[in-house]
Amino acid sequence: MRERKQLWVWVALLALLLAGCAAPAGDAGGIDSGQASAEAGQSADGEQIDVTLWMHEHPPRIALDEQLIQQFMDENPQIHVNYEVIPVSEYDLKLRTAMAAGSGPDLFNQWTAEIGQFYASDILAPLNAAAAGYADDAAVVANYDGGESLMAGIMFDDRLYGLPTEFSIYACYANDDLWAEAGLDPATDFPTTWEGLRDVAEQLTVHEDDTIVQRGFDFNWTWPGFMWLQFNPQVTQLGGYIVNDSDYSVAVDSPEVAQAMSYWTNWATEWDLGGPQYLGSRDAFLAGELAIECSFGNWGVPQMEEANINWSVHKAPRWEAAVNDNYLDLYAYYFMVNAQSDPNVQEAAWKLAGYLTSFPEEYFTEAGLFQSQVDFVNSDTFKNDPVMPIFLEQMRTSQFSPRIVAWNEVAEALAGARDRVVIGGEDLADVLPETDVEITRILERALADLGQ
């Protein structure tokens, strides 16, 4: 009897322990705990404010960040900044997990692919323009060259939710030596259309027996996200779309998507110019095995220099029958503020974001990050840069990939459709309607999960 009693005591102890473990789960995503930690950052006299800033790792910017944050704290002694740099591979998961636990950063950097999910989850605080040093949202937009289109990446319902830390778009780089070997000159022969790209790529492709040892051009088949950035703009050029992020309508089963998908399929099968079985396009270009690569931004130049590639940069092609003048898809990183943080901390965070984004020239020259403030774009540093005018010209007429919930999952479904046709040999006419239904279902479920 006594032993049984003791057993119950131990069971009760174990239950208590488990209850203790379970307590944080109850807090998962809890707004209160985030607020509590923010309030804890304030000193007893209520003056000092702690702002936690999370950035994904980009080594060239760290020293500059640290220097500018120190300057900011010197100028604003009531604000203390906890600056944390997180490896890229861990960043998304860590950020989400921290948000779930109510211990997310007050200010963080995130890219456009994730913004739709973050906004729909109500964790983004609208921009406090005054705190960031602007009169209002319109003044922010006016401060950026191409502000209407570039700031659209962080605008929802006519309100801004962030300040840009980097704008980017892919362009096409040519390996000039490989072009010369084929008797071509990128300066005069670089194709302006996708149709022309095929002709040039055929001339630049080198076969040995039944194997391609050098490709003229190839898409980036490696990560499904590249499908958005390279395939989606091809569809947009033709006047179509994959997902409309304003009403979440899906148009995968459309002539425009079919044309773009046929091009990818033929590239790997009928024309035999590349495909998913080869080394990824970026690595192949840096290894001197690919003559044209279209998934590098302006930040790719140091890698090419290091690989001793004799390169030149060109605008991405368009279709001969294009109805829109976009190039490849835009993407951007923005400073965003955690809506769970204390209002005073949010204000301090916006102040910090405004400060850090007021040094576009320093971030460009030291870290290769482009922020399109009008003053910087008009500076000699920008105008004399060998690549940036081309990138900015592309940015002015291009769009962001749809900022939707479940961006990754839709990208995977798109890449899956492509691979079913290219690798599995399935009929495009069967695959597209099925993918249309699949993506619609993914979006419906994702929106339902968010209570929308």
Add this chain to the structure above:
Amino acid sequence: MNQRLIFSGWRIKQKRQLWGYLFVMPAVLFFAVFMLYPMINGIYLSLTTFTLLKPPTFIGLENFVDIFFRDRLFRQSVGVTISFVLGTTIPVWVLSLLIALLFYQRFPGREVLKSLFFMPLLPSLTVVSIVWLVLLNPSGLLTNLLFPLTGTRQIRWLSSIDLTPLMVIVVNNWTTIPFYMIIWLAGLSSIPPVFREAAMVDGASRLVSFWRVELPLLRPTAVLVAAVSTITAFQSFNIQYVLTPNHGGPVDSTTTLGILIWKYGFQFYRMGTAAAVSVVLFVVILLITMLQIKLGRSEEYTI
């Protein structure tokens, strides 16, 4: 006096029990915090929708209904997992036993060969996968070695819906067979020689002796090999993650349930769905373990 002795004895017993509990406590705590709690929380999460950006919302069995009746990827993963389990169990049992029987014989250089054969087991599966990734380059070493037979300089080892699942099985078996060989060898060594000698005296051939005497006595080893290899195969993740394009490709032809859980949880941030698939996998593995226990128990009566 007697009462004092009894009381003193009771206290000593209680004190000993207390020490016993204290010694066991770290293990119990470890199990509770790192095994029991995650398990219970995992089951709870399987009944919720949870994107990590908002608190989990209880939705009952909706995730299970979804994966069983509406989820094409789950159904495909079940098929892929079963194919992988079949490809990495039955051939592994047979091959590892045959190799163990070979190494059980005495021949010159046996120990050196045995050590060499054991080597694939030493590096981690991830390292093994990376090495094979290089070997399986479409125009790589293996393709060139096979050129006289195939007549082609390019084989899509890892970008073909038919070939990639097969290569994953081959690489997996290449690294796991030595492990099971060692277990079979231990089982063979535990059979008293007197049984074989008696069979020989009765005129049994080597094959008959193995079939009628040694194999039945290897039954506990067989149950262990079968259970461990099956459970490990159901949980398979690393090799598909490292070796295949887009972690489980091409076209999800190598997306096992382990890969699917990772995709749902950490790529798509559908933690509730990932937890539901985990629970299904847990139940499958639990059933296999119970079957193993049952077979193990029946063995006690057989011998």
